Amino acid sequence: MSTRPLLARSATAVATAVAVVGLLSPASATATTVEGYSxxxxxxxVASLVAESGLSESAAVQLLRTQATSVETLHRVTAGLGTRxxxxxxxxxxxxxxxxxxxAAADQVSAAGAHARLVKHSGAALAxxxxxxxxxPAVAHTSIGLDPKTNQxxxxxxDAARGTDALLTAASALGDRVRVERVAGEMHTAIYNGEAITGGGxxxxxxxxTNRGGVNYIVDAGHCTRAxxxxxxxxSQGSSFPGNDYGLIRNNTGSAPGAVTLWNGSTQRISSAGTATVGQRISKSxxxxxxxxxxxxxxNVTVNYAEGSVSQLIQTNALVNPGDSGGCLFAGSVGLGITSGKGTGTSFFQPVGEALGAYGVSLN
Incomplete structure (x- = not known):
């Protein structure tokens, strides 16, 4: 593959595979647009939302429009309440x-334009x-994360996990603060031999x-740059894996657009980095x-890969396939994460903001 198609994928993305059924008609695509979305x-x-939820195309467009404002409101309100x-x-x-x-906190939330939900467990109790x-001791092929929808x-x-008795006993002792889920298969990082960016097979x-001091760099998965x-x-200029899953590659090609390839000749501009929110609709490439x-x-998910544990990851319901490691998770023009790995029906992403801060680089 030539260099230019490679780097057109700049914020190339994560790897997941939610089935897409149906298309947004040309009429509705031109009639309403979502700010920041190509x-x-x-x-x-929109096609994914229509297929998954049965919404009409116009309702799906409105949901995406609502989402951006809702994320801002959620972060502002929770920050203002602190531990409450x-x-x-x-x-x-x-x-x-x-x-x-x-x-009292619920009343404050309502006044700020969000819905308040009284829950049993405090943030400190869950933490x-x-x-x-x-x-x-970490057990490979397990993960531990927060589910705000159930306050657990x-x-x-x-299935691939072995030696889980101590972990399950501890989970049981923690009562209803912890829920145990069993899934098929295994959890692993998503490297594969083949094309795209390549090295060492x-x-x-x-x-x-990204860039720093006029020099272009690619922020990627740490398990890629370590290997x-x-x-x-x-x-490769750096790797933080395990623990984190981010790394840095110096981009010597002379081409470093701040956009994600959409695999049809068009791109999606990435203009800022943000924080992922449970329930948020996302895209990946x-x-x-x-x-x-x-x-x-x-x-805030800790995933115990066979290669080591990685913490504070984002989990989505889209599938990652081998070769997608290192690409980006995004919502419209907002970058959210770097593809780390996969489970059965799940995918995991390193938050991009942490990586940008660690290397002192800025998005192109």
């Missing part, structure tokens, strides 16, 4: 829901439960094109699965 990303996101808020999420209509511990589980920590155990997807010292686009759409299902 026509092709909007078309794919226990996280939050977007509901099925993309409206902000804030979990709170008392009626304590998650920390207790994470303090045990979720311990997910894949390994294939990953290009991540976010390969020199790519066909330039040398990868060298294996190309452009697909889905939603965020959990945040």
């Amino acid at each position: 026509a092709d990303v909007q078309r794919d996101a 808020a226990v996280d939050g999420y977007l509901d099925a209509a993309a409206k902000p829901v804030v979990n709170v511990l008392d009626q 304590s439960a998650q920390s207790a589980l994470q303090a045990l 920590v979720v311990l997910t155990v894949a 390994t294939r990953c997807s290009v991540g976010f094109n 390969v010292s020199t790519w066909n686009v330039g040398p 990868g060298s294996t699965t190309h452009l697909t759409s889905g939603s965020v299902t959990r945040t």
